[in-house]
């Protein structure tokens with residue numbers, strides 16, 4: 001059985017709801033990637049320079065980024081030299097399989113949960129990336145798993161940010177420990193950790209500020225949040241997740257690099273996949289930063305968050321390439 005057929009079989013075995021979410025969330029990505037690739041079948045003469053150039057363009061248009069695109073093309077070329085006269089269909093099989101290998105080259109680290117008290121999760125990212133909305137979505141998800149959740153509104157720099165999270169707290173029934181506007185975000189984290197310990201909270205979601213203007217400041221601020229939470233709760237922060245707007249493409253990737261240089265990231269949440277996101281950023285992030293994509297955001301409501309699944313992703317963006325031809 002070909003790689004694409006196996007991918008399809010795995011995908012079709014998933015829950016209806018998950019399938020629908022992936023297919024609609026990655027529709028734009030499929031149009032820029034799978035559909036474009038499919039167009040190439042009419043002029044396919046083998047994996048030659050023309051083909052590879054065209055493929056590079058499609059990968060770049062999908063936000064895969066030049067380094068990752070080059071790597072994928074090199075591997076494909078190498079693999080195909082062993083198979084002269086390879087059909088378009090099998091070339092596509094190799095291509096998508098190589099994309100999976102590129103993603104899997106660095107092992108995904110699992111989410112860390114604190115067995116002996118509250119799990120402290122820091123959400124980081126620039127203004128507007130979707131941190132506050134993602135905090136609400138994660139709260140809904142964890143409450144659905146029977147966990148006790150609390151918020152820390154530690155984005156003390158953006159006017160209205162604290163109230164925005166507090167409102168989500170009221171809607172969802174999640175206590176919200178508020179920072180002081182223009183105050184020290186770390187002070188709010190300390191208050192939140194103490195509240196979590198006293199109230200047997202399982203998951204403490206900390207909505208922080210992300211100011212990229214000055215890397216040294218950012219680094220100091222992030223490391224202070226790490227330090228103060230570790231003082232309150234052993235092993236905290238247990239998870240540090242970067243919230244990234246997927247529609248910002250390569251710009252988002254450079255933001256991610258600055259954060260990754262400034263702190264230890266344990267996961268990425270890609271928001272706004274329901275928008276014009278092209279999807280390739282998933283591969284670029286994993287390949288360049290070695291940080292796994294944990295969740296994807298597909299809308300503005302608390303239910304619009306899904307765990308990232310590599311196979312569903314690959315199937316959704318390459319849908320249509322599985323037909324023999």
Ligand SMILES: Nc1nc2c(ncn2[C@@H]2O[C@H](COP(=O)(O)OP(=O)(O)O)[C@@H](O)[C@H]2O)c(=O)[nH]1
Nearest residue numbers: 127128129130131132133271272297298299300
């Ligand atoms: N379409 C869509 N909009 C989102 C998503 N996540 C966040 N948003 C919207 O993006 C805007 C900024 O989100 P917010 O959570 O306030 O960002 P923050 O500044 O990082 O806290 C808001 O209008 C959100 O409703 C998503 O996954 N899809």
Ligand SMILES: [Mg+2]
Nearest residue numbers: 131132155161
């Ligand atoms: Mg916010």
